[in-house]
Amino acid sequence: MKIYFFSPTGRNCQEETEKLPGFKIEAPAEVRVQRGLCVRIPCNFTVGPSYTLTRDAIGIWYTCVSGRVAASTDSSRFPDTTNGRFIFTGKVSAGDCSFSISDAQPGDTDQYEFRLEDRDPLRFSYVGIQPSVSVINLKIPDIYPTKTLMADEEMTLTCTVLANCPGLSPTFTWEGSVNTERTQAHQLQHQDGKLSYRSNITFTPSPRDHNTSLTCIVTNKHGSANASITLKVDCESSAYY
Template identity: 35%
Template sequence: MGRALPPQQDPEEWELPPQGPPWILGGPATLRVLILALLWRGSLSQLPGFTLMVPRSVSVQDGLCILVPCTFTYPASYDTDNSWARLYRYWYKDQANVGQNLPMASTDPSRGVSQETQGRFQLVENPANGDCSLQISDARRTDAGRYFLRVEKGSLRYNYLSNSYGTDAKLAISVPGLTEEPEIQISPARGLPGTLLAGEPVTVTCTAPGRCSGPPPRVTWTGPFSDTARDVSAQLANGTWAHSSALSFTPGPGDHGKELVCTVTYRPPQGPSTSRTVRLHVGYPPRTPNITGTLTRNGHPVLEVSGAEDDVMSLETWEGDSLSLGCEAGNRPEAALSWVKGNESLSPSQGWAGHLELMNLSRGDAGEYRCWAKNPFGLASRTLRVHVQSKALGGAVPHRGP
């Protein structure tokens, strides 16, 4: 016959010395499976063969979810003596009377669970490997406290309350306020966050923190283009959900500096909420540069150079003239400006920051001068064709350059 054990009594609690930070849920992205083995307690209970491995403490933010890993063992004789019986596992809140109070989580279909945690606290389905892991969805402030594991199988009735040294073997759960922000992704990505190309269709997706299987949060947008919002939530391979909302629009230059705000609310409308703001940086390729300048002859300006319409400008000069040119291009972000003659880049002493100085022109200075404007979104150019005429006996002879 099997050995019937009375429930283990809760001994006097001991204050545990600090042993590192508690397990904390935070950061984007996937369901946290807490696997920091150094924080686990191997609690060898007062009776041989009973062990429990569970974190000392975990933290989950209000509204989010967490999976608390847990494993347990009990003497093999209980499997032999109770081969006909099914193993049930329960999580109770500290100070609960197992004969009178409902568990917070249970695998026993004949025993109900507390309304406080119904549908939110769940034990894994298969206990074959001694798994007592606890999954918590839609965490609430009232969930904070300490919990203990109980197992039952036929004549086996056992509470895992303390280890052989008398120290506490319970799981402590803390539920701080929601501070984790949603994750925002922009496609296609253009360098810095929030950088968009004017005229190019874009999708901005906001994903709620946590990958949970509980009730979906409400994801809303404020700001321009919020009327394009659509639900793009997706179920992940492990059965949890990534709750997301997406905006699709084509930004223009006038949208630069506008803000999009994504707000995620759990248990709407009064539950905890969190938000993230993205400021739009709308850029565009440089426009065709505008070339201006002054032609000087014998120390006196004789012609103002200006051209913003034709791609190629033409200018007639004489040997000995001087030419001062400037180049500018409207763009965002600001373009880098440079001058080239033919296929040769001009040295900094001749061209810098869009300026070009050609002193005492000679026939060798004739040719095509091109100003280039370049930024991350593209480039544009404009050409000035300079003709240099030489004074020869019998009249002026123009030189058109190579």
């Protein structure tokens, strides 16, 4: 097999290692994460039949562009350079090479390569799959329901965004002609482990709110995103008519 050496000019992640039976890796080829949020990259690997992983096995994730160590299980050899944002979450001796990114930054956009090091002579860089991570802008939130409102009848609308990060609650702001003081924010955890952050706004529309805009603004420390709807108010049963 071929051993890669760290180079200050970056790692040649296109170079092929010798194909050896049993050395395989399973991980997503592409991952997208919103700026300021987090993502977990699941990963599993195997070694050849003549090798057995020991408790001393070390896992290392390199970036392909800069060649820096993004995450490792050996902090003594590879000190953290990400202020704890990259964490190697998998157990290498069990064939788990998963890692996570929190507070994602534009500079995290890169291709990543996993390297295994165990007792001599086991040194192997897996190039079969090199996850490509893209950091994108905050997604536009959803506002619902969008049905026609009845004048003088209290109504609650919800603004929601999906995330993977507990403890990183965004700030919600509502803007519009209706009363925007009655709001309540909360979070919901789904069965797949993802979170949705929500803000409810309760108001009583009047005929003058018909065809006006209601905007929900979602903000974290790296930026904001907003969505607007046009209120449709049914005034037929209103005392104004």
